[in-house]
Amino acid sequence: MAGPSDRVLRLLSVLSTRPSWTNRELAERLEVTERTVRRDVARLRELGYGIESDAGPWGGYRLAAGTAMPPLSLDDDEALAVAVALREVALKGTLGSDQAALSALFKLQRLLPRRVADRLGRFADAFVHTPQGTPDPVSSGVLLELASACRYQERLRLAYRDRNDRQSTREVEPYRLVRTSNRWYLVALSAGEWRTFRADRVIEAHRTGSPARIADPPDAARMVADMLTSHYPVYATIYLPMSMGQAQQLIPPGSGVHEAESNGTRVTLGGTDIDALATRLLELATPLTVLAPDELRSALRERLQAQLAALTG
Template identity: 40%
Template sequence: MSDTTSRALALLNLLQTHRHWPGTELASRLRVTERTVRRDVDRLRDLGYRVESTPGAAGGYRLEAGSAVPPLLLTDDEAVTMAIGLRVAATQQLVGGAEVTLTALAKLEQVLPSALRRRVNALAESVQPPRIGDAPVVSPEVLGEIALATRDTERLRLRYVDGVGVESIRRVEPHALAPAGRKWFLLCWDLDRDDWRTFRVDRIETVEHTRVLFARRPITPEEIEERVFVASSWSPQKVEADAVMDLPLDEMQERFGVWSQGATAEDAQRTRWPFGGSDWRDAMYALLWIPEGVEYTTTFPEPWRAELREAVERMLRALDAPAPDVVG
């Protein structure tokens, strides 16, 4: 293989790993001049790859979908079959394969021409793989677009519908896609809220690319895992209530960390915090996390309120009674 061919393949590999590359960065990585990069880009175009170039200081190159599938040694039917298979694999959350599946799906759909993409969408609608339990339906197209933007650090505009049906437009910087339980979650920086947010992917109606890149914000894998866990736990419960505690919102958020999700300021000195559980015992456990000495009221609903009161009164009687004799 000649140096020219090897360099062109190396360039293609770089173009497939990010949505946008500055010309100077490509030249530096390939250890050639920018003029050589331009010649190699022309060679890729001759082979059928549609490489878009933009001039100016912030200009560079990006790999776009063309009028035909580039020479990947795949027929059209093979490309469509692979795309459908990857979509099914992604939505089924194959064990140990979530990240690899999304990466492969993003790479393939990035270069699919519009005609083949329409075929994939049409056929995918007719392929209904068995679903586990009551897992929500996730759009493979939405999942793939978010995966691309997460990989490329590209800001997105999302149309999101929350759990009670309220629709909103969210401008976000996507940082991680993660399956939890039977759902997919997007962890992102919400530009309008100036804070981290975790969205259920099945509730994202549309994804709009902005072509605006961002610098990743520092966040550890452990914090990502915890935030996704909290979001996956935040779903309608059998017992739902609020606690209004004598604690300002900022102080409450500092003490509760990611578990302060959903908390709102009741006034300057008090915070309303929603909580719940599968039964009154689970819900009561949440109340035990309110810091020592902080007074609060609660909307704990009936009939569980009466059951909780009876259990607490019985517990207080047990604590006030003399300790039982130790036998033996």
């Protein structure tokens, strides 16, 4: 005979399979009394699950939105699907500078049964990701520590390797993780100054247990973008007729500086020369307006006219 906890979880699973169930239907399905169903529904409500009920002989129970995030009950296929989706969101930087997906992914991976974890591993092995310019991969353990420290505002002790391959140990006040098109960056307060740290250069990261003292934080995504684009010899400013979120999916934070405008987004991005910028903008394959410089506008016009002539010639 199932215990109270198992029975409550089974009730939750049954409720999720249909829009509505009568008390009698639930009692027959679970092989318990209608009184037991009412008691278990009350227990689910105490745990934070929103369960609505209608009075009368034709009334019943149905799941609704709760007031808090309760525990979830997932079967093997659902757990695998959630883990894969979270990993894709984290790797692609869909949420910009938000590290919530990464933190949730590592929490879920720690709880996966061995049979599901093995399936997830086989699923990952079936895919090959093309190189995106990152010379050194970031270990999952390092990313977990960085994401957790940012989320819970704890000081970090980093073993870090700089661009000259010199190693040092430092304590930082972590603020945000920023995903660009090919790297993760940690934005943190170090020795009283806001800095960016490449996650693939972090050798070890450990939370100290001390609270981070964050005051007047910067726009993390813009700080990384400014750092990455500061060395380009030429820049382009374009207008995209889309929301900030859509523009950041097209041109990831760190590859450009995004500014919201009425009915669209202004983006500034750098390149090695006008020709390279023209190529980059054409590859976006979306309507846009070049605000500056004039040379880029002329280069794009010439390219498009040449392509049109080739198509109609």
